[in-house]
Amino acid sequence: MSAIFDAISEPVARRVTAGLAKIGLVLRSRAWKGAGTAGVTPTQGHALALLRDAPDGMRLAGLAKLLGISAPTASDMINALVAKGLVAKQPGPDRRSINLMLTPEGEASADRTREWPDFLADAVDTLPAGEQAGLLRGLVRVIRALQVNGDIPVQRMCVSCRFFRPYVHDDPVNPHHCAYVDAPFGDRHLRLNCGEHQLADPVEQEEHWQRFIAPTDAQLPQTR
Structure with a gap:
């Protein structure tokens, strides 16, 4: 009987994509609402959040890459945040480089931007712990595929880090x-x-990725 549903159902990938698109619409809506209250745009809020996670600061080029915007656009955005007293420009490791740091006001604003998606975190928290971990693993695989295809900038994920060692325990x-x-x-x-x-x-x-997505029987953790 399941063949009937196989025939009339859209592919699972399309239905998952539709679900993610619906979530994306809600996230954008909530981000604009939160941004209006905080006095920043959603992109500026994202920049503040990224700088909050980089206590040693970031270079403009690195920030632009993570945001997926051009260097001139990122420069204009940072100048606006500097004017608002949320970001400070400090000398970088060489004469021509500038390091971007959050001011105390910027840190407070960045903390507020983290609250924007709390409604979604609450929804995910309704899942059992195992399903949450499985969802996170699935998202990692999707994000990496998007990165490989050049659809989104490279993210600072475990699976692309030189310190990552999959299935060694x-x-x-x-x-x-x-x-x-x-x-x-x-x-x-x-x-x-x-x-x-x-x-x-x-x-x-690539070696670590293949080990992560398709561990051999010897690599898989054994139940005790």
């Missing part, structure tokens, strides 16, 4: 390892934007 809960903090972790700990992220070289990235 014989532990069903925490099979991966982070060499930066020298500790095991599981899918529920995967990060989409890590301040300590250091991009691995392409060969290492």
Whole structure:
């Protein structure tokens, strides 16, 4: 009988995409509402959030890349945030470079922008812990596919980091390892934007990615 539904149903990928699109519309709507209250645009709020996660500051080019906007657009946006007293420009590691840092007012504003998607976090929290971890793992795979296709800028995710070691522990809960903090972790700990992220070289990235998405029987954690 399921063949009837197979014939009349859209492909699962299309239905998932439609669901994500609906969530995206709500997120944009909430972001504009929150931005109006905070006195910044959604893109400015996103920039503040990224700088909040970079305690040592960021270069303009790096920020523009993460936001997926051009350097001139990013420069105009930063100048507006500087004028609002939310961002400060400081000398970078060389004479010609500028490091962008949040001011105390900027940190407070960045904290408020983090509250914009809380309604969605509350909805995700209704899922059992295992489903939340599975959803996070699935999102990591989708985001990486978009990155590989050049549809979105490279994000500072665990799976592209040189410190990531997938499936090196014989532990069903925490099979991966982070060499930066020298500790095991599981899918529920995967990060989409890590301040300590250091991009691995392409060969290492691909090797770790293949191990992450299709671990061999020997690599899979064994139940005890």
